[in-house]
Amino acid sequence: MDLRPCECGGSGFARDSAVVVLPDGGMATRYTGACDRCGRPREFLFRLPDEVAMPPADDRISYGGDEPSHLLDPGEWLWVADAYAASAPADPATADPEQRRRITPN
Known part of the structure; x- marks a missing residue:
């Protein structure tokens, strides 16, 4: 996530995470939070493998x-x-x- 900076150039943000169900029935981990620098909302969604x-x-x-x-x-x-x-x-x-x-x- 730090490799994908915000529009303002900041990369840090306090992250909350949750496991979510995707529209296709798969699962993903979603990380959300506000940019430490400008406050814009940030979200990252990582698809989980079908088999753990x-x-x-x-x-x-x-x-x-x-x-x-x-x-x-x-x-x-x-x-x-x-x-x-x-x-x-x-x-x-x-x-x-x-x-x-x-x-x-x-």
Whole structure:
């Protein structure tokens, strides 16, 4: 949602969420709120998959399935990955224990 700024250029907004039924009978998660910068209403609707995927048994974080993303294009995924990578220390040995827990695979 932060990658899709408001008309005024602001990206932040306090988000309320709800699961809603779509006209075709599918389900979606709807996020709504007012732009932090200008107050315009913002809404994002994300269709939920027909089948819920269970998380991996080993507690790894995973995103989506085998099909291409409907939310982000490959360039946006790269931008997000770069932003997260830049927030981690280059050498995990210099990280504090909480940072190390977040950046080190299980």
